[in-house]
Amino acid sequence: MENNLLQAEGLRKAFGTVEAVRDVSLCIAPGESVAVMGRSGSGKSTLLSLLAGLERPTSGRIAYRGRDLSGLDEDALALWRRDNIGLVFQSFHLIPTLSALENVAFPLYPAKMTTAERRRRAAERLAQVGLAERATHRPSRLSGGEQQRVAIARALAMQPRIMLFDEPTSALDPEMINEVLEVMTDLARDGMTMVVVTHEMGFARRVAHRVVFMDEGQVIEENAPENFFAAPQSPRAQQFLGKILSH
Numbered sequence: 001m002e003n004n005l006l007q008a009e010g011l012r013k014a015f016g017t018v019e020a021v022r023d024v025s026l027c028i029a030p031g032e033s034v035a036v037m038g039r040s041g042s043g044k045s046t047l048l049s050l051l052a053g054l055e056r057p058t059s060g061r062i063a064y065r066g067r068d069l070s071g072l073d074e075d076a077l078a079l080w081r082r083d084n085i086g087l088v089f090q091s092f093h094l095i096p097t098l099s100a101l102e103n104v105a106f107p108l109y110p111a112k113m114t115t116a117e118r119r120r121r122a123a124e125r126l127a128q129v130g131l132a133e134r135a136t137h138r139p140s141r142l143s144g145g146e147q148q149r150v151a152i153a154r155a156l157a158m159q160p161r162i163m164l165f166d167e168p169t170s171a172l173d174p175e176m177i178n179e180v181l182e183v184m185t186d187l188a189r190d191g192m193t194m195v196v197v198t199h200e201m202g203f204a205r206r207v208a209h210r211v212v213f214m215d216e217g218q219v220i221e222e223n224a225p226e227n228f229f230a231a232p233q234s235p236r237a238q239q240f241l242g243k244i245l246s247h
Contacts, residue, residue, distance in 0.1 A: 005030045005193055006051060006162060011060035013046055020046040022217040028162070028195060033188040035204035036197045038214035039240060044197040047214070048166050051195060053081045086160030090167045092147040094139040100126060101135040104154045125153035129183045145176030149183055163187065165196040201244060205229055213237045
């Protein structure tokens with residue numbers, strides 16, 4: 001569909017004899033927030049890596065604004081990813097010897113910007129995630145939630161069209177999860193296009209426009225959150241939700 005920002009068709013990714021992703025097709029519209037859910041090992045993170053261009057599909061295609069990405073060489077794909085994709089992982093990947101501000105500014109160095117411009121944009125992104133007052137602190141002086149918010153600010157500094165989150169709260173203590181989810185909620189409300197691999201049911205129910213449920217490398221079910229959580233259609237989704245919601 002021409003209105004889609006990112007479109008995957010028939011994606012398959014095999015690692016040796018293991019098929020991590022099997023015949024997955026997915027469309028992401030501008031401004032849409034999509035929650036990808038499923039048990040561990042269901043192919044969620046591999047799908048995210050494919051959408052980000054970190055992995056190439058064994059077969060199938062990915063298009064951005066209708067442009068097929070499969071013909072790009074590694075340098076062109078890296079350039080596309082830099083210009084369009086913001087990535088946030090479970091681990092924060094902050095540079096321990098740099099301050100929060102310097103960590104956010106770090107990916108801006110290849111761009112044709114002055115030092116003042118880099119610092120200004122980094123400061124703006126830190127303020128956006130509620131950490132303006134922590135700009136001079138190194139990661140060791142920040143909580144886990146604050147470090148993850150710095151990682152989000154670093155991704156936002158590149159002004160991405162799409163933010164991809166891979167279990168961004170799974171490494172955090174329970175009391176730190178909400179501060180990260182609040183930042184993500186604000187991004188969604190501001191119209192950022194987002195794909196979020198998550199087990200946070202409340203976040204998915206409240207923020208996502210659509211829930212994509214995966215199992216054994218396949219998309220088993222897609223539905224609006226209110227329908228997915230109230231009446232999942234597939235037995236696998238029913239079993240998954242039963243186990244999660246019973247804890």
